Amino acid sequence: MTDQFLYAIEVMINGLMAGVLYSLVALGFVLIFKASGIFNYAQGVMALFAALTLVGLQKGQIPFAHLINAMFGTDIHYFGWELPAILAIALTAGVMVVLAILIERFILKYLVNQEPIILFMATIGLAYFLEGLGDVMWGSDIKTLDVGLPQGASLWAEQATSGLGSENFYGFFIDKLDIAAALTAAALVISLTLFSQYSKQGRALRAVADDHQAALSVGVSLRFIWVLVWSIAGIVALVAGIMWGAKSGVQFSLSLIALKALPVLMLGGFTSIPGAIVGGLIIGVGEKLFEFTIGPMIGGATENWFAYVLALVFLVFRPQGLFGEKIIERV
Amino acid sequence: MNVMSNDPYTTADGRRIGGVLMEMKNITLRFGGVVAIKDISFDIREGEIRAIIGPNGAGKSSMLNVMSGFYTPTEGEVWFEGCPRPQMRPYQVARQGIARTFQNIALFQGMSTLDNIMTGRITRMNSNLLNQALWWGKAEAEETVHREAVEKIIDFLEIQHIRKTPVGRLPYGLQKRVELGRALAAEPRILLLDEPMAGMNVEEKEDMCRFILDVNDEFGTTIALIEHDMGVVMDLSDRVVVMDYGKKIGDGTPDEVRSNPEVIDAYLGVSHD
Numbered sequence: 001m002t003d004q005f006l007y008a009i010e011v012m013i014n015g016l017m018a019g020v021l022y023s024l025v026a027l028g029f030v031l032i033f034k035a036s037g038i039f040n041y042a043q044g045v046m047a048l049f050a051a052l053t054l055v056g057l058q059k060g061q062i063p064f065a066h067l068i069n070a071m072f073g074t075d076i077h078y079f080g081w082e083l084p085a086i087l088a089i090a091l092t093a094g095v096m097v098v099l100a101i102l103i104e105r106f107i108l109k110y111l112v113n114q115e116p117i118i119l120f121m122a123t124i125g126l127a128y129f130l131e132g133l134g135d136v137m138w139g140s141d142i143k144t145l146d147v148g149l150p151q152g153a154s155l156w157a158e159q160a161t162s163g164l165g166s167e168n169f170y171g172f173f174i175d176k177l178d179i180a181a182a183l184t185a186a187a188l189v190i191s192l193t194l195f196s197q198y199s200k201q202g203r204a205l206r207a208v209a210d211d212h213q214a215a216l217s218v219g220v221s222l223r224f225i226w227v228l229v230w231s232i233a234g235i236v237a238l239v240a241g242i243m244w245g246a247k248s249g250v251q252f253s254l255s256l257i258a259l260k261a262l263p264v265l266m267l268g269g270f271t272s273i274p275g276a277i278v279g280g281l282i283i284g285v286g287e288k289l290f291e292f293t294i295g296p297m298i299g300g301a302t303e304n305w306f307a308y309v310l311a312l313v314f315l316v317f318r319p320q321g322l323f324g325e326k327i328i329e330r331v
Numbered sequence: 332m333n334v335m336s337n338d339p340y341t342t343a344d345g346r347r348i349g350g351v352l353m354e355m356k357n358i359t360l361r362f363g364g365v366v367a368i369k370d371i372s373f374d375i376r377e378g379e380i381r382a383i384i385g386p387n388g389a390g391k392s393s394m395l396n397v398m399s400g401f402y403t404p405t406e407g408e409v410w411f412e413g414c415p416r417p418q419m420r421p422y423q424v425a426r427q428g429i430a431r432t433f434q435n436i437a438l439f440q441g442m443s444t445l446d447n448i449m450t451g452r453i454t455r456m457n458s459n460l461l462n463q464a465l466w467w468g469k470a471e472a473e474e475t476v477h478r479e480a481v482e483k484i485i486d487f488l489e490i491q492h493i494r495k496t497p498v499g500r501l502p503y504g505l506q507k508r509v510e511l512g513r514a515l516a517a518e519p520r521i522l523l524l525d526e527p528m529a530g531m532n533v534e535e536k537e538d539m540c541r542f543i544l545d546v547n548d549e550f551g552t553t554i555a556l557i558e559h560d561m562g563v564v565m566d567l568s569d570r571v572v573v574m575d576y577g578k579k580i581g582d583g584t585p586d587e588v589r590s591n592p593e594v595i596d597a598y599l600g601v602s603h604d
Contacts, residue, residue: 199470200456207439207450214437217399218513219425219454 003169010172011292017178019284020185024240025257026264026276028233033270034209035229038119042127044258049134051241051250053095055145056138058088063137085147096234104227145245150176181243263311269324283307349377358407367393369577380547381555382564385574391557395525399431400424426454430519432510434526440499444509451516452477484512504535524556
């Protein structure tokens, strides 16, 4: 095998790993869109908020410390204890559930039966609110997130593959964090699928997604299901926040990963969980391979725009996405 | 047959009719200035097939929506099992044991027949969210029990061949049958059917009639149904309420209603000569 070919494979594997991370974000969108027809603009900010809360809890940061200091002239920042990662994650998941309850109680409840565009606007408001809340609560400095996930190159992958090419080929470089992310995402998707296919609440969730009236008539509480689905989306956001935060630090730009989820959704379809996964993988591999093969010819930096162009092409030929439901109007 | 007293009795074909199960007391429903239902009272007795008929726009569907909790009456009370029902949301009414179908089918189009009918069991499942999420404890045993109940309904309605088909692909008549199955799956105290025969061809209508009678006969389910096809209703029901322009113009056995001059006027028009 030529080195060039091996490099291409390496690029592809790394693309798949990056794709998994895109999928994680897209998954949060799909869950909420399926269950309530809301395109949740705040999904990215929810990931940021979850990551901020996780770091804050873990490091024993005092919430609203800056605000308290400014108001009372005190100088407090930390409680002085640190929580084990697993406990901090559980607590943050709890915070995301509380957030879901508050969102239902103060926003969704009043917007039942409104146009999708109005609900969409409400989530834009929610996004800005959460962004501000995250800043005020935990401070706006860049934080490192360390929950004990393995980091750095996987020696095992490198050694296993180093013999494949010529002397100049050192084996595949695969980040252990990416492997962890891929495994987590796989576990998450499998459990979500099982939950939605084979459990009472999962079935109720699909029922609500399909027809509100009919769901009510069989005894499903819409409000409970909305809290449930926003909680799940919150926890998915937390997982995405952990992975992206561990990779590139917890900072405002984390919320922009939501923008990366858009082409993934257009590709995979807004209503399909497998679509979110496959879409993410295609975008991940596509942009890495494109950069590797075509990039050098046109000056590089193609990763910034490739995903969007691909999505645009898809919109022209298959507007419902790969796995989305085809909308057929009977006349 | 002394239908007007509230004592239990047995019908000519051997079905037992019990005491009053649900009672509508002076129900009035207004939408702004429009009066959809005007001071209507009637009762539904355990085990009977009760029909509500009337021309289009008479307020029949509004009445059914009041009964199933989709509308809250402006005035009046709904009594269920001997107690006045507090203001409830539709899902709470469903949990009380009142199942319904819709005039324009409201099935979960993307789900299979089996899954659609399984949703009908939601009120009957009581393992909690944690058990369900982890598929642990009661959840698995419960799913098996409910699956059996659902299979029985599928056999009963003769829809075995479409168990796995997404209902969106089924013809209209079959969709209606699946919707009936979903309502039945809740093992309701009262089954409310909103125009179960609307838009069907003769054969489908006959099938549906048979299923309604069988449900009542075999499971002893109390049924309240809305129809505007007089013929079907008269053969099917024990007692009939007739509505016109939101008012009750007749109530009694099919024979009584048929000979009621007001009902004849509403259906055939009044001659003004």
